[in-house]
Amino acid sequence: MKTVLKTILTIVVTVGLNSCHSQNVQTVFETNEIDTATELNETKIYKLKKQTTNSDFDYSKLNQIDELKIETLNIRNLMPVFEPLSGQFNYFQFVATFKGEGYNYGDTSIIKNFHDILIIKTDSENNILDCYQYTIEWAEIPLQYDVFKGSAKNVKLTDSLEISKLQLLRTYSWSEDNKELKDNGKISLK
Secondary structure: HHHHHHHHHHHHHHHHHHHHHHOEEEEEEEEOOOOOOOOOOOOOOEEEEEEEEEEEEOOHOOOOHHHHOOOOHHHHHHHHHHOEOOOOOOEEEEEEEEEEEEEOOOOOOOOEEEEEEHHHHEOOOOOEEEEEEEEEEOOOOOOHHHHHOOOOOOEOOEEEEEEHHEEEEEEOOOHHHHHHHHOOOOEEOO
């Protein structure tokens, strides 16, 4: 009888411990294709770059981007902030390449290419649970000022979803007047 109880207890503990561990992130889709920038003042197209399952956001990096030890602000050094960790959700990473006005050290502004990254976490039904958006070329401190977090509820991830539906708000702002993302853009799952 003791052996049977011991075996049952071992099975219960083993199953319980295994269910607490997340499975590894599994990549469903990934592309490094370079996109053509949308023209100045055109609607941005957020193109799917990566899709994974068994994922979650790295909230410690997203919520403390200024605390990270980033020596040089560039795409290669900033992208790990937006990469998925193991978890229980679906993860989507989109990038919008667009032409915008860049600072030119006091001279007339220059038109150059910029990249907005949008990461979205969904459940198995593609209901959006959380999302963040950031302009990779943002170079002003605090970096957190350009991190936007979705505040919308009951939104499903679909092709051509307008990003305004995500109700993206700054995670850090010194003014209530400039808290909401006012950009026009739509998501491309294809």
